[in-house]
Each structure stands twice: as structure tokens, then as C-alpha cells.
Amino acid sequence: MNRGILYGKQSLDAEDFAAVEAVLRSDFLTCGPEVEAFEREFAQAVGAAHAVAVCNATAALHLAMRVLGIGPGDRVVTSPLTFLASANCAAFVGATPDFCDVDPLTGNLCPSALHKNWKPDTRAVVVVDLGGRPANLPAIAEVARANGAWVIEDACHAVGGRFTAEGREWLTGGHPWADLTTFSFHPVKTMTTGEGGMLCARRQEWADAARCLRSHGVERNPEKFEGLGLKTSWDEKGPWVYEMHDLGYNYRLTDIQCALGRSQLKKLPKFIARRQEIAKRYLEAFAGMEGLKPLALHKTISGTQSFGYDLSQLSLHLFQVAVDFEALGMSRAEVQRQLSARGVGSQVHYIPVYLQPWYRRTFGFQPGLCPEAEKFYRATLSLPLHPSMTSEDVETVIEAVRELGR
Numbered sequence: 001m002n003r004g005i006l007y008g009k010q011s012l013d014a015e016d017f018a019a020v021e022a023v024l025r026s027d028f029l030t031c032g033p034e035v036e037a038f039e040r041e042f043a044q045a046v047g048a049a050h051a052v053a054v055c056n057a058t059a060a061l062h063l064a065m066r067v068l069g070i071g072p073g074d075r076v077v078t079s080p081l082t083f084l085a086s087a088n089c090a091a092f093v094g095a096t097p098d099f100c101d102v103d104p105l106t107g108n109l110c111p112s113a114l115h116k117n118w119k120p121d122t123r124a125v126v127v128v129d130l131g132g133r134p135a136n137l138p139a140i141a142e143v144a145r146a147n148g149a150w151v152i153e154d155a156c157h158a159v160g161g162r163f164t165a166e167g168r169e170w171l172t173g174g175h176p177w178a179d180l181t182t183f184s185f186h187p188v189k190t191m192t193t194g195e196g197g198m199l200c201a202r203r204q205e206w207a208d209a210a211r212c213l214r215s216h217g218v219e220r221n222p223e224k225f226e227g228l229g230l231k232t233s234w235d236e237k238g239p240w241v242y243e244m245h246d247l248g249y250n251y252r253l254t255d256i257q258c259a260l261g262r263s264q265l266k267k268l269p270k271f272i273a274r275r276q277e278i279a280k281r282y283l284e285a286f287a288g289m290e291g292l293k294p295l296a297l298h299k300t301i302s303g304t305q306s307f308g309y310d311l312s313q314l315s316l317h318l319f320q321v322a323v324d325f326e327a328l329g330m331s332r333a334e335v336q337r338q339l340s341a342r343g344v345g346s347q348v349h350y351i352p353v354y355l356q357p358w359y360r361r362t363f364g365f366q367p368g369l370c371p372e373a374e375k376f377y378r379a380t381l382s383l384p385l386h387p388s389m390t391s392e393d394v395e396t397v398i399e400a401v402r403e404l405g406r
């Protein structure tokens, strides 16, 4: 089936296939040596203190809630412009998901809106780096920490990304303004393990708790045993003994997937560079185009909260453009249809989460809660961006966009 040039897609090569095959021929398909190796190499690549591999980023977000002890009576604030999981994780643990409006230029959580609308029961802020453009983490963390709340960075769009703050460069996953950071290895993301995710933690105790919860809340280290309540102690000390200390899950990532992850990780710098190259070509090609404007891939905020980035620092997941559908004289559906007729896929990121029927029904959210996010949603479109695109594919996209409305 030819669906044209997709907005996102995996890039796999012979090295990846060989890495997977080697595990398939080995003794351990899961719970083996690839898991620890992937965690170690990933933590090093993103500058994280600790990394815990899990079956997907939704599980990573759920575990983030669990290790921070967030639950009923707590509020968790996130951006409405995100995938459902950034908000669902709060509901998983019985907390109340809530939303804060965005900066109209970036679609990222707006620190001053967060400050202005702060509610005292807020225990955590889930910050999303939309499309791979980093949110202003220093400013958001300042608001959250002044109110005693945790910062979880949902960096599913930004693996390998960097930004500048306080006069130096920081890695997404390796800076001091997030307590926990989540990454996704779904095939549309920048590197893949099929399904997969990573939870990076600033503290050892959070990583330990996440590893325990990832595997049924089971403890196998005899030094940490609490006992089984039997009278004969020899029954409690055998090599077969394990203890369940918490209500956990099976959120493990297999060795097959971790081997693929290690192989993909080696190519991450190349993937990022190719995405930047394609974005650069798009920026040139769409400059001055009427009715269509790429979202800025650079930002500078100076002063005490100096923060910024440019294209050379970004691990871009999406190439988003703001479209003036009125000026083009077409609806979004019509634009998508015309692009599709020329073999060009496109996607919308995202429908504001609080507009989803379950959210409106369960929490009483109404349209108009976050006006900037709703405007952003109505105006943006994501064009194809992934390293498997050939230069010809890139020109096909450019031609199709330039032909819109003609």
C-alpha cells in the first residue's frame, strides 16, 4: 500500500536487524543484559543521572506519578497541546488532570499563565516540548518549585535535544529543571524500539522505585526483605524467595527492543542532523509564502531567565506550519486532501486534550478553557519530517505545498 510520504516514520538499517537477530539467538529475550546496557547508554547520551527502560512512554508517565506519590486530591497541570498520555497519567492514579494555556508562537506551556492560574492543590506540572521545540523549563520550574510542585518533562518529542539557559547549553533529560523526564520510542518518534519508553530520574530513589513498580512491585534483594510473617525463618530466606512491596505492573521492555534501542541510539546524532537539514530546506522554501508560515525554530529570552535555542540544537519531531486557511481559501480538510493527492501526508498536533469527550464528561471542561491552544490547534499542520525521506521526497512536499490553492 502506498500512502505517500508519511508525516513520521522509523528509519531502520542492517545494523538494527542484526542487533535484534543476535538477541533472538541468545538466552534472554527479556530481563537480560540488553536492558541495563540500553539504560546506561541512554542515560549517558542525554546526560541523565538515572534511566529506567519501560514498555512505552505512557507507562513512563504513569510510573512518574507513582514514584512521586501523586494520587487522589492532587492536581496535575499539563499543556492541552499534547498526546493524551501526558494528561491521562494523572487520571490513572486518581489525581485531577488540569490544563494551562500556551505561548501562541510555540504552543508550549506559558510560564506566566501557569503562575497566574496556579491552584494550591497542584502537585506536579507535566511539561511538553511540542514538536521538539523545548518549553521554557527554567521559568516553568521556578513557578512550580516556588509552589512546592514537581516538574515532569514529557520529552517524547525531543530525544537528543538541547537548549541554552543561564549562559550554557543543556541536554533534554540532563538539566536541573526537571525532576523526571519521559521519552517515547514509538516508530513515529526520532528513534524507535517498536514500542518503548524511558523514564529518566534526577534521584536514585525514584529510579529504584520505578524499577520495582515496572515489575509487579517485586523486591528480589534479600537485604531489603521485610519477611513473610512465617514462624520458621528458613522459609523466608531461600533462594526462591521474592517479596512484593508495592502494587506494580508489567511495564518491562524486552531485550529484543533494548538491542534495537542501542543500535538506534548510535544513529541518533545522524537522525537529528538529517531532520535539521530537511527543516532548513523547508524554512528556505516556505519563506515569504502567503498563507503559510513555519513555526519559528529559534527563540531567545534574555534577562534573568535567559533561555533559548536555535535549529542547530533541536531534535525536531515535527515540522509544524501555521496556515491561514481563510487566505488560502480552503479548509484544513481540503488542504490535507490536496496534499494527499500529491502523495504528501500531513497530521494535526494536537486536538486540545480537554476537548475530548471523556475529559469534558469526567471533569466538566468546556471549550474556551485555553483560547491560545484552541487557536493554535485550528491553525497548524505538521508536514512530513523523518530521516528516511529522500531529497526528492522533500522537494515533492515543497512543490505540493506551493501548489496549494492553485
Ligand SMILES: *Cc1c(COP(=O)(O)O)cnc(C)c1O
Binding pocket: 056, 057, 058, 059, 082, 083, 085, 086, 128, 154, 156, 157, 183, 184, 185, 186, 195, 196, 197
Ligand atoms: C508519543 C507520546 C506519548 C506516548 O508515548 P507512547 O510510547 O506511545 O506511550 C506521550 N506524550 C507525548 C507528547 C507523545 O508524543
